[in-house]
Amino acid sequence: MGGDGGSDLALEALPIALSADPALHCLCVGTSPTLGRIQSLPSSLRQRIETLPSESVLASDVSAAQAIRHGQTSSLAIAMKALAEDHADALVSAGSTVGLMALSRQLLGMLPGIERPALMASLPTLEAPVWVLDLGANVQVDARRLLEFAQLGSVAVEIVTGHAPRIGLLNIGSEPGKGPDMLREAARLIDAEPTLDYAGFVEGDQVFSGKVDLVVCDGFAGNILLKSAEGAVRLTLGTLRAALQGSFATRLLKGRLRQAHDSLDPARHNGAPMLGVRGTVIKSHGSASQQGLAQAIDLAARQARGGLVKQLETRLWSAE
């Protein structure tokens, strides 16, 4: 029900995701009028769709306290309870991140030793995508928290790529002596952990070079990194668009330009795992396209099939 495109977009993403993955079953949670519109989908797909009605929907600007106090009959809370009670294996939402974080903490609970969920997203590079966490609400963190992020992210990325990611710690220089004391302490902790493949500090520009597969940082630095890159990509494309406008040759290159544009599109990289909660939860970007939302659903299925939560529990247990 959430996100800029609301239930219309979800109803378009649903057949894309089901057609792409014949083993996928979807449990759709929303208000009754929306769920009724699922009847218009082909019956071959409808066989793999179940529905669960909700009385209300969370507002996009809901606070954590409001979500918990007044959101228990919302589509998100109903879906979260279905996940908690094993009626679903994973949850995807394009709604409020604050609401998603609050209800997942309350209804799923946290993994051992983890205080708050961390949000991980992928960014394009010239090579394979790079994953970055935290992009959530963990603004001021200590070194142990960054070690936690590395452990959570490493397991989640390995499920997607099939190999343990090279981990970089975001800093303002790549030499070991650079940056605040806390980051140097975090580097020692991550480097000392035998299950983690630590590759050293990475600077903001190196994130996009494909040097590492997973970048660990606090939520403030992660947000600055992500938003700055979004702004710079938009500026670059806008500058090129203005420069190429009105030329016949540009029209000849339309297909190639579209292809390049698409490969940088955030929707291609949609689907942010919320890690640390006792369940597979994927945040879809509020402005993602139907293809983007379908990709978030696919990521959720892959994380659930890879046994994300069980693997995280084992890893965190052995680290204690």
Added chain:
Amino acid sequence: MGGDGGSDLALEALPIALSADPALHCLCVGTSPTLGRIQSLPSSLRQRIETLPSESVLASDVSAAQAIRHGQTSSLAIAMKALAEDHADALVSAGSTVGLMALSRQLLGMLPGIERPALMASLPTLEAPVWVLDLGANVQVDARRLLEFAQLGSVAVEIVTGHAPRIGLLNIGSEPGKGPDMLREAARLIDAEPTLDYAGFVEGDQVFSGKVDLVVCDGFAGNILLKSAEGAVRLTLGTLRAALQGSFATRLLKGRLRQAHDSLDPARHNGAPMLGVRGTVIKSHGSASQQGLAQAIDLAARQARGGLVKQLETRLWSAE
């Protein structure tokens, strides 16, 4: 003598800067063999060049302590002393930022109430360039320090643009309640200062939209912002280059593509004022082109002519 291009690049930048600005005089400080090569420049330009020999050059990886203990005969120290003794009005260096910061603190001293220099640089936007500070070594700061940055940057930007800049505070949300307590406190301080035009919090992507003229942040966030944007621009241009390669139409657009590329080139935005020291000091990027270095020299001349240091002293005095 410093920077990737060393004295060769400086000798190419020198005639560009002198030709562009007939009122400009340059005092070149370096080793004798380098200064000797100035003889090969046209005599019309040589009339506006003075030289000052130095025995040594600072290493590019010099520490602050080394610069102060062993760097007193270096070209940078000799140039800094010329600035301190009013034999020059401004200083430009492409050498070590650490050395520049250490020697400027030692030989020029700081403005009243300022502890450490702040480094300010400009970035391209779809409209006028935006200035960002701090990009230097001020990694952990308090709210009063951010107010200082706003005051230093506001004066320096007004000299360049002719009007008081709209100031944004870099944060992970643009609503007033967002981010760490320290940033909310800094927002109150900057907003309460009648000489400053405070426009609110800005997110990483908004920096590139032209919403504000000056972005204030700590050196850690500033470095992440700048480097992330560099990496994202490089990724976008690289992706487009790969997509357009090998097509005849691309060859027709070569001039337009070059123009777009140039407008995003960091060399176009070269020249970072080091603010808070008792002198006009401009850091040129180590990898800047000769045009970039000439632009840093031009910026230095404009800041000196605008009376940067006197204006900062007046402003900081009245704020106490």
